Amino acid sequence: MTYNTHAHITSWAVAIILFVVAATILNKAGKEKSQKIVKMILRLFYLFILATGLLLLFGGVEIDGEYIGKAILGVLTIGFMEMILARSSKQKSTGLFWGLFIVVLILTIGLGMKLPLGIWRF
Numbered sequence: 550m551t552y553n554t555h556a557h558i559t560s561w562a563v564a565i566i567l568f569v570v571a572a573t574i575l576n577k578a579g580k581e582k583s584q585k586i587v588k589m590i591l592r593l594f595y596l597f598i599l600a601t602g603l604l605l606l607f608g609g610v611e612i613d614g615e616y617i618g619k620a621i622l623g624v625l626t627i628g629f630m631e632m633i634l635a636r637s638s639k640q641k642s643t644g645l646f647w648g649l650f651i652v653v654l655i656l657t658i659g660l661g662m663k664l665p666l667g668i669w670r671f
């Protein structure tokens with residue numbers, strides 16, 4: 550189990566770094582080609598997040614409301630990352646979505662850490 554949470558944590562940590570690089574530095578610098586490549590790698594990492602998350606979910610825990618909430622929050626986090634990327638490449642405002650992204654990210658990490666598997670337990 551701990552093995553899987555490590556893979557899960559690595560996946561979303563890398564994804565968040567790639568997302569921030571694509572949405573801020575590369576977007577501001579207008580480096581479209583580099584941004585496209587980073588976005589492609591980022592999407593691969595979404596799959597890793599989903600796969601490791603689903604493995605944790607169906608790995609023998611009793612799936613209750615908190616676990617369902619964790620999965621929904623995780624998917625929402627990915628959704629807001631995609632919204633920000635899509636809107637910033639169309640030069641649309643992203644402020645609201647950055648706010649929503651940060652809120653759901655904090656909730657996802659908080660709930661993940663509260664749930665019993667893995668390396669963090671409070």
Ligand code: HEM
Pocket residue numbers: 554555557558561598599601602603605606610616619620621622623624626627654657658659660661662663664665666667668669670
């Ligand atoms: C960017 C998105 C996500 C972030 C930031 C995130 C974050 C986390 C964190 C911090 C943990 C706790 C790890 C530990 O205690 O060692 C965790 C565990 C977990 N995550 Fe995610 N996650 C994301 C996406 C997902 C998705 C999409 C799913 C399901 C499809 C999912 C399902 C789970 C499950 C089942 C656990 C185990 C909870 C436990 O019992 O401790 N996560 N996640």
